[in-house]
Amino acid sequence: MEQYVEALKKQKIRITPQRLAVLRVLWNNHRHFSTEEVYGEVKKDFPAISxxxxxTILDLLKQKGLIRELRIKSDKTLFEARVDMHHHFLCRDCGTLFDIDMKPCAALEAMAVDGNVIEEAHGYFYGVCKKCK
Amino acid sequence: MEQYVEALKKQKIRITPQRLAVLRVLWNNHRHFSTEEVYGEVKKDFPAISxxxxxTILDLLKQKGLIRELRIKSDKTLFEARVDMHHHFLCRDCGTLFDIDMKPCAALEAMAVDGNVIEEAHGYFYGVCKKCK
DNA sequence: TAGATTATAATAATCATTATTATTTAGAAG
DNA sequence: CTTCTAAATAATAATGATTATTATAATCTA
Known part of the structure; x- marks a missing residue:
């Protein structure tokens, strides 16, 4: 519990039960959550939450760099606890969403060399995973 | 005009004036269009289009590989004529959306070596472009 | 050229997200 | 520990992009 409080304090975010609950859901489950799913989880411990x-909380946590947002699916935004730069792969067969570790990226480096500042990079890969193939 | 007809025929898509008009907008302008923007352009020559x-047409053309869809902005889907694998960079200052040519990608190759089939790859880079820096 | 199939136009419906606002709460100061 | 003010929450309405519906119109095959 203390780790969530610490994390919020470090970002100068007011401590509220709702914020702690949302953060806990994402940090305790290394999956990708839609807002509705986070809502569903939080409601278990916090039935009155809106x-x-x-x-609002997910947006705040994202702004403060405590969670990350991804939009690999067209319909709804997803959130995850991992905030280091990494990519995602979505299997069109089984629908599983995999994390992909970052590797040296020539396109990224070329952009930087050219004088641009890259603050975020999201790689979205689509295809068929090895299990489904 | 003939090139659009050929392209649709090759994909076994029925030829209609509306489809030709949409395809023409995207193929004649190497920019990124929202659906509303395509609608606005097409209306100039085709006021009655819905x-x-x-x-529907943009979705069809995307399915058939004649255009490409991107979702680098959170609010609305964009479309472009370039269908080869490439990436995008969005400057948070001036809002300009740049194409980035594909380079050898270690993350992509590792996925393939591991036995997955990558059919599509979208790299979305966010930051500040060299002009704004 | 006719006729079955498919596409379009017009519009309603959906649904994720955002805005609004009255009420409640967090946390600083005394 | 209480008071107070700024900020957060709950409830709900509004927005806006996208999708569904359906009657009419157009395509293209035979």
Whole structure:
């Protein structure tokens, strides 16, 4: 519990039960959550929470760099606990969403060499995973 | 004009004036278009076209590989004529959206070596472009 | 050229997300 | 420990992109 409080304090975010609950859901489950799914999880311990609040909190945590947002699926935004630069692969057969570790990236380096500042990089790969193939 | 007809025929798509018009907008302008923008352009030559039809046509052309869809902005889907694998960079200052040519990608190759089939790869880079820096 | 199939236009419906606002709460100061 | 003010939450309405529906119109095959 203390780790969540510490994390929020470090970012100068007010401590509220709702924020701690949302952070706990993401940090305790290394999956990718839609806002609705986070809402569903948080409701178990916190039945009175509002969906709008979950939206607000997720956006705040994202701004502060405590969680990361991805949009590999067209319909809804997903969130995850991993905030280091990495990519994602979505299997069109089984629908599984895999994390992919970052590797040296020529396109990224070329951009930097050319004088641009890259603050974020999201690689979205689509195809068929080895299990489904 | 003939090139659009040929392209549709090759994909076994029925030839309609609306489809030709949409394809022409994207193939004649090497920019990134939202659906609304395509709608706006097509209306100039084709005032009676319906927005819903533009949505349907863009989805069809995407399915058939004649255009490409990107979702680097959170609010709306964009479309472009380039269908070869390449990436995008969005400057958070000026809002310009740049194409980035594909380079040898270690993460991509590692996925393939591991037995997965990569059919599509979208790299979205965010930051500050050299002009704005 | 006719006729079955498919596409379009118009519009309603959906649904994720955002805005609004009254109420409640966190946390600083005394 | 209480008071107070700024900020957060809950409830709900509004927005806006996208999708569904359906009657009409157009394509293209035979």
């Amino acid at each position: 969906l709008a609040t979950v939206y | 927005l819903a039809t533009v949505y």
